Amino acid sequence: xxxxxxxxxxxxxxxxxxxxxxxxxxxxxxxxxxxxxxxxxxxxxxxxxxxxxxxxxxxxxxxxxxxxxxxxxxxxxxxxxxxxxxxxxxxxxxxxxxxxxxxxxxxxxxxxxxxxxxxxxxxxxxxxxxxxxxxxxxxxxxxxxxxxxxxxxxxxxxxxxxxxxxxxxxxxxxxxxxxxxxxxxxxxxxxxxxxxxxxxxxxxxxxxxxxxxxxxxxxxxxxxxxxxxxxxxxxxxxxxxxxxxxxxxxxxxxxxxxxxxxxxxxxxxxxxxxxxxxxxxxxxxxxxxxxxxxxxxxxxxxxxxxxxxxxxxxxxxxxxxxxxxxxxxxxxxxxxxxxxxxxxxxxxxxxxxxxxxxxxxxxxxxxxxxxxxxxxxxxxxxxxxxxxxxxxxxxxxxxxxxxxxxxxxxxxxxxxxxxxxxxxxxxxxxxxxxxxxxxxxxxxxxxxxxxxxxxxxxxxxxxxxxxxxxxxxxxxxxxxxxxxxxxxxxxxxxxxxxxxxxxxxxxxxxxxxxxxxxxxxxxxxxxxxxxxxxxxxxxxxxxxxxxxxxxxxxxxxxxxxxxxxxxxxx
Numbered sequence: 001x002x003x004x005x006x007x008x009x010x011x012x013x014x015x016x017x018x019x020x021x022x023x024x025x026x027x028x029x030x031x032x033x034x035x036x037x038x039x040x041x042x043x044x045x046x047x048x049x050x051x052x053x054x055x056x057x058x059x060x061x062x063x064x065x066x067x068x069x070x071x072x073x074x075x076x077x078x079x080x081x082x083x084x085x086x087x088x089x090x091x092x093x094x095x096x097x098x099x100x101x102x103x104x105x106x107x108x109x110x111x112x113x114x115x116x117x118x119x120x121x122x123x124x125x126x127x128x129x130x131x132x133x134x135x136x137x138x139x140x141x142x143x144x145x146x147x148x149x150x151x152x153x154x155x156x157x158x159x160x161x162x163x164x165x166x167x168x169x170x171x172x173x174x175x176x177x178x179x180x181x182x183x184x185x186x187x188x189x190x191x192x193x194x195x196x197x198x199x200x201x202x203x204x205x206x207x208x209x210x211x212x213x214x215x216x217x218x219x220x221x222x223x224x225x226x227x228x229x230x231x232x233x234x235x236x237x238x239x240x241x242x243x244x245x246x247x248x249x250x251x252x253x254x255x256x257x258x259x260x261x262x263x264x265x266x267x268x269x270x271x272x273x274x275x276x277x278x279x280x281x282x283x284x285x286x287x288x289x290x291x292x293x294x295x296x297x298x299x300x301x302x303x304x305x306x307x308x309x310x311x312x313x314x315x316x317x318x319x320x321x322x323x324x325x326x327x328x329x330x331x332x333x334x335x336x337x338x339x340x341x342x343x344x345x346x347x348x349x350x351x352x353x354x355x356x357x358x359x360x361x362x363x364x365x366x367x368x369x370x371x372x373x374x375x376x377x378x379x380x381x382x383x384x385x386x387x388x389x390x391x392x393x394x395x396x397x398x399x400x401x402x403x404x405x406x407x408x409x410x411x412x413x414x415x416x417x418x419x420x421x422x423x424x425x426x427x428x429x430x431x432x433x434x435x436x437x438x439x440x441x442x443x444x445x446x447x448x449x450x451x452x453x454x455x456x457x458x459x460x461x462x463x464x465x466x467x468x469x470x471x472x473x474x475x476x477x478x479x480x481x482x483x484x485x486x487x488x489x490x491x492x493x494x495x496x497x498x499x500x501x502x503x504x505x506x507x508x509x510x511x512x513x514x515x516x517x518x519x520x521x522x523x524x525x526x527x528x529x530x531x532x533x534x535x536x537x538x539x540x541x542x543x544x545x546x547x548x549x550x551x552x553x554x555x556x557x558x559x560x561x562x563x564x565x566x567x568x569x570x
Contacts, residue, residue, distance in 0.1 A: 015311055015314070015315060018311060018314070019307055019311050022306075022307045022310055022311070023303055023304065023307045026299075026302070026303035026306055026307055027299060027300060027303045030299050031296065031299050034295055034296075034299065035292070038288060038291070038292055038295075041288075042284075042285070042288050045281075045284060046281060046285075049278065049280060049281040049284070050278065050281065053255070053277050053278060053281075054243050054255070054257075057199070057243055057255055057257040057270060057272065057277070058241045058243055058257055060197060060199060060205075060257065060270055061205075061241045061257035061258065061259050061268060061270040062240075062241050062259060064194075064197055064205055064268060064270065065241075065259045065260075065261055065262075065268045067193075068193065068194060068207075068261055068268065069261050069262045069263050071110070071190075071193060072153060072168070072261070072263040072264060073263055074108065075108065075110060075111070075168050075183070075185060076151065076153075076168055076170070076263070078104055078107055078108065078111075078183075079168055079169075079170055079181055079183055080170060082100055082104070082181060083170055083172045083181045084172075086100065087174060088116065088118075088172070088174050088179045091116045091125060091181065092116050092124045092125040093125070094125055094127060097114055097116065097125050097126075097127045098127045100114060101113070101114040101127045101128075104183070109186070109189065110185050110186050110189050110190065111183050111184070111185065111186070112128055112129070112165075112183075112184040112185065112186050113126065113127060113128020113129065113130070113132075113183065113184045114126070114127050114128065114181070114182070114183050115127075115128070115132060115181075115182045115183075116179065116180070116181055116182075117137060117143065117179060117180040117181075117182065118177070118179055118180075119147075119177045119178045119179060120136070120138055121136050121137040121138030121139070121140070121143050122134070122135075122136050122137075122138075123135045123136070123137060128184065130160070130161050132160060132161075135160060140159075141154075142154045142157075142167060142169060143169075143180065146169040146170065146171055146180055146182075147171060147178060147180070150170060150171050151169070151170045151171075152167075152168075152169050152170070153166065153167075153168050153263060153264045154166045154167045154168075154169075155209045155213070155215060155266075156187065156209075156213075156214075156215050156224050156225055157225075158225075163187075164187060164224040164225055165184050165185070165187050166184075166185055166187070166190075166215070167182050167183065167184050167185065168182070168183050168185060169181065169182035169183075187224070190216065191216045191217050194206060194207055194216040194268075195216065195217065197270060199270070199272045199276075199277075200272055200273075200276040200277065200279065201273075201276050202272050202273040202276040203270070203271070203272035203276070203277075204218060204219050204270070204271060204272075205268065205269065205270045205271075206218040206268075206269055207261075207266040207267065207268055207269070208228055208232075208266065208267045208269060209265070209266055209267075210234075210265055210267075211227075212227055212228045212231075212232070213225050213226065213227060213228070214226050214227075214228060215266055229248070229249035230246065230248055230249060232246070232256070232258065232267075232269070234258070234267060235258055235259070235260070237260050240259060241257055241258070241259040242256075242257070242258050242259070243255065243256065243257045243258075244256050245274055252273055252274075252275075253273070253274040253275075254271045254272065254273055254274060255271065255272050255273075255274050255277040255278075256269065256270070256271045257269075257270045257271070258270075341405050342405055344405075345401070345402035345403075345405035346402075348398070348402055349399065349402045349403075352395055352398050352399050352402065353399075355391075355395055356392075356395050356399070359388065359391055359392060359395065362388065363388065366384075366385075366388075405534070415457050415458075415459065416455060416456060416457055416546075417455075417456075417457075417458070418453040418454070418455055418569040419453055419454050419455075419456055419458050419461060419569075420453045421447065421451050421453065421454060421491050421499065421501060422447050422449075422451055422491075424458065424461070425445065425447055425465070425489055425491070425501075426445065426447075428462060428465045428466065428469070428489075429443055429445065429469075429489060431466065432466065432469045432470070432473070435473065436473055436485075436487060439473060439476070439477055439482050439485065440480075440481075440482035440483050440484075440485060441473060441476050441477075441485035441486065441487050442485065442486050442487065443487045443488075443489070444486070444487070444488045444489070444490075445488075445489060445490065446488055446489070446490030446491070447489075447490055447491050448490070448491050448492055448493055450493045451491040451492070451493060451494075451499060452493070452494050452499060452568045452569060453568070453569040454499050454501075454566040454567060454568055454569060455546075455547075455566075455567050455568070455569045455570070456546040456548075456566060456567070457542075457546065460542045460545075460546070461542070461546075461566075463538070463539070463542065464539040464542050464543060464564070465489075465503070467535045467536070467538070467539050468503040468539065468562050469487070469489070469503060470535075471535065471536070472487050472503055472504075472505035472507060472560070473485075473487070473505075474507075475505055475507025475508050475509070475559075475560060476505050476506065476507040476508075477507075478507060478508045479506070479507050479508040479509075479557070480506070480507075484506075485505075485506065485507070486505065486506045487503075487504070487505050488502075488503075488504040488505075489501075489502070489503050489504075490502055490504075494568040497567060497568055498548065498549075498565040498566060498567060498568065499565070499566050499567075499568045500563060500564070500565055501563070501564040501565075501566060502561055502562065502563045502564070503561070503562045504559065504560070504561045504562075505559050505560055505561075506558070506559040507559055507560060508556070508557065509554045509555050509556040509557055509558050509559055509560055510525075510552070510554040510556065510560055511525075511556050512556070515552065515554060518536050518552065519536050519537055519540040519550075520537060521534055521537040523537075543564055543566070546566060546567065547566075547567045548564060548565050548566040548567060549564075549565045550562065550563070550564050550565075551563050551565075
């Protein structure tokens with residue numbers, strides 16, 4: 001339904017439509033940039049965090065691989081130095097070999113034992129925790145490999161000792177024959193060296209050989225030389241550090257970083273649970289989600305509050321505009337009515353004067369006829385005289401009404417001057433005190449000593465006060481008769497440049513439904529013939545033209561207080 005001013009359904013539909021538009025605009029307007037900022041910020045933060053985490057994992061894998069390679073190179077260099085310095089015959093002597101092992105262990109405690117082999121694989125000398133001297137290793141893979149390549153680092157294997165371990169061995173040629181120097185590396189120490197990686201709560205590192213067998217232990221149930229339950233894609237030797245996300249055997253996603261070692265073709269694996277690796281991102285996501293929810297709630301609440309306030313203010317403004325329009329229409333009608341009434345009063349006043357003149361002529365003629373004896377007393381004459389008196393009374397009454405109407409419509413020029421209410425009010429009360437005393441009404445003055453003079457027309461102010469006092473006397477008589485009536489006239493000091501003057505009575509009061517009408521012209525609650533309904537309207541106009549205000553407070557059966565706020569003299 002289109003908006004129709006003054007139509008309740010049209011207004012409701014209009015405000016409901018405006019409310020929807022304002023509410024939608026208030027929500028979508030700030031919500032779109034807010035969400036866009038969050039999405040863009042989160043996207044950039046997510047990418048940066050993921051990149052940072054992957055780079056961190058790569059750096060750890062690379063650094064740790066370098067460290068392990070360095071460890072193996074140092075152990076290889078130690079053995080190379082021994083083999084280069086000492087001859088086969090020297091090293092095959094147990095006491096010399098023991099002294100050499102002791103010297104090596106001072107360099108690094110990773111060496112567990114040391115052994116010397118001849119070209120045929122016979123273990124000619126050994127110092128260590130096992131009895132391996134005299135054993136033949138000609139069929140051992142590691143022995144064949146070291147004779148072939150000159151240097152060899154084995155995978156972890158059991159050997160004669162039946163304990164997982166790995167060795168570093170190298171060959172030297174002497175007098176046309178080869179011999180081999182071999183050392184066993186402490187597996188526990190090497191395990192700790194690889195496992196010392198600490199990343200978050202779940203980060204770890206371990207080594208796999210080319211067949212996917214564990215060369216160092218992994219957290220959990222995995223043991224040395226067991227097959228890795230995860231099937232990892234091995235990178236090419238030239239690919240450097242490779243990162244990827246893969247689920248383990250239990251189905252948990254892990255972030256992996258893998259790289260081949262240089263000294264031994266072992267694959268260094270560094271992994272961390274994805275949930276742990278991206279914990280900072282998850283926390284940030286939760287904070288962003290909470291921020292989004294709180295921000296959205298704030299936007300919604302603000303939009304509802306703001307929309308309600310705007311709509312309420314628009315309703316108030318529309319109501320004020322409609323009220324003002326009604327007042328303007330009513331004022332225009334009253335002005336037209338006043339002009340029309342003044343015209344009627346003027347037109348009626350002349351015939352009334354003629355009627356009154358004719359009636360006076362009739363009275364004179366009748367008086368002459370009585371003196372001449374042509375009109376003798378009779379009951380009919382008495383009735384005629386009563387009728388003539390009634391005609392005279394009604395003519396006077398009509399004249400009084402027409403004069404009041406003319407006075408209401410007349411624009412007389414006021415005589416403005418300062419009026420001292422401390423002397424002015426007693427003078428006015430003196431004019432009505434006798435009338436009040438006759439009706440048993442006590443009149444009191446409550447004029448404040450600091451009451452300043454007001455600026456106005458004393459004649460018009462006198463008219464206002466007399467009208468209010470006469471109305472108060474009528475109200476008191478209507479309630480109390482000739483006993484118990486009270487009438488109070490008082491003033492209060494200036495406040496805000498206005499002097500308060502009040503007329504208070506304990507009369508019958510005014511009904512609530514009539515309070516809004518008492519200043520309207522021609523409205524009266526008095527019986528027909530007792531009032532014109534113009535007195536309070538004239539008073540209101542006078543006070544308004546003086547730059548003051550007039551208000552009334554009344555309770556039916558309790559009394560009435562008329563308050564005038566008049567401009568104080570400067």
